[in-house]
Amino acid sequence: MTGAGITPSRKFIEEVETRSAQPVSLCYQCKKCAGGCPMSFAMKPYNCDLLKLIKLGEKEAVLRSNTIWLCVGCKTCGARCPNGIDISKINDTLREMALACGIKAGEPRTAAFHASFLATVKTFGRSYEAGTIGLFKLKTASYAQDLGLGLKFLAKNKLKLLPDSIKRAGEIKRIFRKAKEAGQ
Amino acid sequence: MKATYYPGCSLHSTAAEYHDSISFVCKTLGVELVELDDWNCCGASCAHATNHYLATALPLRNLIIAEQAGNDVIAPCAACYNMLRAADRAVRAQDCQAAKINDDLEEIIGARYGATIETRHPLEVFGSREMLQRIGAATLRPLKGLRVVTYYGCLLTRPKDVVAFDNPEHPVKMDKLLTALGAEVKRWSYKTECCGGALALSRTDAVAALVAKLVTEAGRAGAQAIVSACPLCQVNLDTRQTQVVHPMPIFYFTELMGLAFGAVGADRWLRKHIIDPAPVLAALAKGE
Numbered sequence: 267m268t269g270a271g272i273t274p275s276r277k278f279i280e281e282v283e284t285r286s287a288q289p290v291s292l293c294y295q296c297k298k299c300a301g302g303c304p305m306s307f308a309m310k311p312y313n314c315d316l317l318k319l320i321k322l323g324e325k326e327a328v329l330r331s332n333t334i335w336l337c338v339g340c341k342t343c344g345a346r347c348p349n350g351i352d353i354s355k356i357n358d359t360l361r362e363m364a365l366a367c368g369i370k371a372g373e374p375r376t377a378a379f380h381a382s383f384l385a386t387v388k389t390f391g392r393s394y395e396a397g398t399i400g401l402f403k404l405k406t407a408s409y410a411q412d413l414g415l416g417l418k419f420l421a422k423n424k425l426k427l428l429p430d431s432i433k434r435a436g437e438i439k440r441i442f443r444k445a446k447e448a449g450q
Numbered sequence: 451m452k453a454t455y456y457p458g459c460s461l462h463s464t465a466a467e468y469h470d471s472i473s474f475v476c477k478t479l480g481v482e483l484v485e486l487d488d489w490n491c492c493g494a495s496c497a498h499a500t501n502h503y504l505a506t507a508l509p510l511r512n513l514i515i516a517e518q519a520g521n522d523v524i525a526p527c528a529a530c531y532n533m534l535r536a537a538d539r540a541v542r543a544q545d546c547q548a549a550k551i552n553d554d555l556e557e558i559i560g561a562r563y564g565a566t567i568e569t570r571h572p573l574e575v576f577g578s579r580e581m582l583q584r585i586g587a588a589t590l591r592p593l594k595g596l597r598v599v600t601y602y603g604c605l606l607t608r609p610k611d612v613v614a615f616d617n618p619e620h621p622v623k624m625d626k627l628l629t630a631l632g633a634e635v636k637r638w639s640y641k642t643e644c645c646g647g648a649l650a651l652s653r654t655d656a657v658a659a660l661v662a663k664l665v666t667e668a669g670r671a672g673a674q675a676i677v678s679a680c681p682l683c684q685v686n687l688d689t690r691q692t693q694v695v696h697p698m699p700i701f702y703f704t705e706l707m708g709l710a711f712g713a714v715g716a717d718r719w720l721r722k723h724i725i726d727p728a729p730v731l732a733a734l735a736k737g738e
């Protein structure tokens with residue numbers, strides 16, 4: 267055991283590297299990724315520090331962090347990393363792992379938004395904004411948020427009140443079923 | 451030129467003016483758009499964020515239907531464009547999970563994707579030398595005196611192995627296009643900085659801070675407006691300028707093309723904006 271009481275474990279990093287196909291081990295902490303990350307001001311820990319925790323095998327801390335849910339997938343980190351590490355892909359993997367383990371999301375509202383959006387796609391084959399917003403508000407009890415904006419959109423005929431369903435919506439339901447079978 | 455048009459969900463709702471202006475511009479430039487039959491949502495950032503299988507399977511279904519129609523795909527939404535290209539690239543690279551998903555889709559819809567077509571963003575299509583010449587010729591009312599910055603956002607040019615039509619850190623296609631229309635394109639260093647659109651509902655506070663930074667910097671660069679090539683960026687920037695001292699209008703690049711081409715119905719597109727672009731354009735009209 268090390269002085270800090272941490273036993274570095276290879277198991278977690280191996281799992282993350284295999285599932286994300288990203289060479290986490292190559293990270294030498296230059297922090298170019300954090301320097302360009304638009305969300306770093308709200309992340310705890312920073313994206314580069316998340317990689318350090320993965321190397322240390324700190325699975326709990328990583329999967330509970332808000333970092334993975336605040337990453338917007340802009341791929342600035344990947345474009346700038348001298349070692350070719352795309353942290354957005356790592357975060358995609360970590361979110362899936364967190365959901366699979368039933369860990370409460372570090373940013374519950376973000377997780378609720380993704381789930382609401384995908385629920386409308388599963389039902390209609392297309393996303394349905396009014397439905398997404400409705401589900402999201404139910405999940406997060408944020409009824410008043412953006413009410414004025416929603417009304418403006420309606421007035422400008424930019425928000426459909428009724429969903430737009432595709433003809434072969436059954437195919438989409440089967441795709442979602444396959445995704446579930448695939449363990450996701 | 452004939453192309454399969456993949457509008458994605460937003461061009462039929464929150465980005466109706468993008469849809470209308472693109473239709474007009476394509477007609478003017480001789481690009482025939484045929485909407486993809488029975489297209490489905492590509493899953494956008496939500497599938498990508500939480501479900502790897504869906505992030506490939508949903509765009510792949512669209513590509514299979516498009517391949518049957520035989521033409522290349524034009525996808526004006528940067529997120530859709532990115533998702534479709536990523537699925538296409540995964541199949542081309544013979545990624546084993548993508549191959550398995552392709553098998554599943556063959557079982558579900560009776561066909562698989564053979565990667566014989568390309569997906570393009572309209573900026574890529576309009577950015578060719580031949581098209582720029584045609585655009586110059588179609589410009590009846592040059593946008594003289596309009597000062598803008600171009601905003602590409604994140605998904606249009608990254609990652610570079612998937613979406614490679616322009617430089618990932620310093621794209622120039624939109625700059626050239628707007629210059630051809632007669633606008634003055636200002637330099638700034640936020641062309642590809644993400645606006646946070648994916649968190650617009652869940653972390654509105656953080657997104658408002660990102661938007662404020664972009665709009666403030668655009669103003670500092672001397673621009674009167676920001677020009678966007680993505681419906682998610684446009685809506686996000688147009689609606690989240692709550693912390694901005696001097697809000698500015700956000701145009702779709704196709705709206706400015708339409709204005710320069712003398713489109714009759716252009717004011718119908720512009721009326722759909724939350725931040726009114728009329729004051730900025732009034733100066734343009736006077737200059738004529």
Ligand code: SF4
Pocket residue numbers: 292293294295296297298299300314317346347348349350351
């Ligand atoms: S840019 Fe790459 S090498 Fe540098 S800290 Fe970030 S992930 Fe590590």
Ligand code: SF4
Pocket residue numbers: 299302303304305306313336337338339340341342343344353354357
């Ligand atoms: S992809 Fe995520 S981690 Fe990387 S720079 Fe963008 S927000 Fe930050």
